[in-house]
Amino acid sequence: MVTRVDFNFGDDGSQESVVVSSDQLARVVSAVLQDKVLLSERTAPHDLWRDIAAVTRLLEGLADWRERAIVAVDESGAVDRSSLGVAASMGAAKLYDLLERHGRPRNQTRLTQVEVLENRVTSEEGEWDPARVVATMNSYGWETDDRRARALLRALTDHEVLEKIPNRGGRAVYQLVSPRDWLYCLDPERDTMENGPSTPARVARLAGEDPGSTEWWLGKPLKRMREGDRLWIYFGGGEGKIAAMARVKSSPRPAPIGSHKPYEFDAELDLRATTALSKSPVRLEEMDQKHPQACGEMRAADVKLAEARANL
Structure with missing residues (x-):
């Protein structure tokens, strides 16, 4: 043979x-x-x-x-x-x-390690896949108390793939970072959008015209805001209602000198959600947050109500 x-x-x-x-x-x-x-x-x-x-x-x-x-x-x-x-x-x-x-770097930098982790836990659609994070841990043979497992968790946390929830029975719990919901306040009498008044009716028209990603303003850097988050637009003044929704397209960054506010980010109006909310808005008296101001994380009860009104 x-x-x-x-x-x-x-x-x-x-x-x-x-x-x-x-x-x-x-x-x-x-x-x-x-x-x-x-x-x-x-x-x-x-x-x-x-x-x-x-x-x-x-x-x-x-x-x-x-x-x-x-x-x-x-x-x-x-x-x-x-x-x-x-x-x-x-x-x-x-x-x-x-x-x-063979073209491998002599020193493995933290970036190289994170790139490897990204490749292993990202789905074909480019999203973080919880099952792949678990599978990655299992394929390495790492328990959560293992030194290398803790290093992996820290790297994923630093890269905002996971977030650490402390004080759960004296032991940290890690979970995937999910899109956050932000309440973004506009005063139709003072704030403008696309060089025009920021009234609910005009914002709804802008959503239908599909202007794409546009620049939005912030008075402070919201470090936890990132691409993929949702922006629920609250119209103040005499309106007092959530009547539009946008999706965040970039993390906040310093605005150019002379801008309306010191920070800016990109967002895009969501036509489907905005159309539904313009017909059935979430009014202030229905909200858990009774004193909406500027831009901040939205309360869970208000998110649930706004999602229902937006048909999401």
Whole structure:
């Protein structure tokens, strides 16, 4: 019986084949395990010469496979480089030289680690997938009390994938960061939108015209606001109602000098929600928040009511 093994050598895709008979493999492996060269005097020198040639080709292929496997493991981020060096029986200098030949950075920065985590826990649609976060933890074999697991959780928290909820039975609980809801207050008599009055009727028309993302103003930097959040627009003055909704398209940033307010962000009016709210607004007397001001996180009871009125 003959075994044919094909190897791809190098980055050019060139292929080499190693043909080893089952007798050769059995003979060589047995000799290696018993730390011998000849298992018996009946082994002919010519057979041994053929074994040497076949094993040499096989070792070349295995060495190439080993090198590419080391690079693949490093790219995955599943194992730290210290453990990878132990598995490969390589010192740090030799390991780093090998990785550098394949374009891997000599030093793994925090950004590199976060990029690896992003790739592993992001769905095909580009959203954070809770199941993949759990699967990632399980694939690494990390318990939540494991040192490396805590490092992973910290990295995901720093990158706003997860948020930490303290004081749950004396132990931190992590959950995926979900879109936040913000109450954004407009005074139709003082505030403008798209160079015009910010009345409920005009804002509803703007939503129908689909102006795309536009600049919105903030008096203070809301660090927890990010793309994907929802903006429930409360019209103050004589109106006193939530009658429009927009979706946040960017995190807040310093506004240009001379702007109406010191911070700005991008948002886009949601036509469906705004149309529904303009017909059935959430009035101040129905709201849990009795003194809406500027822009801040919306109360849960008000979110639930506004979602129902917006048909979401």
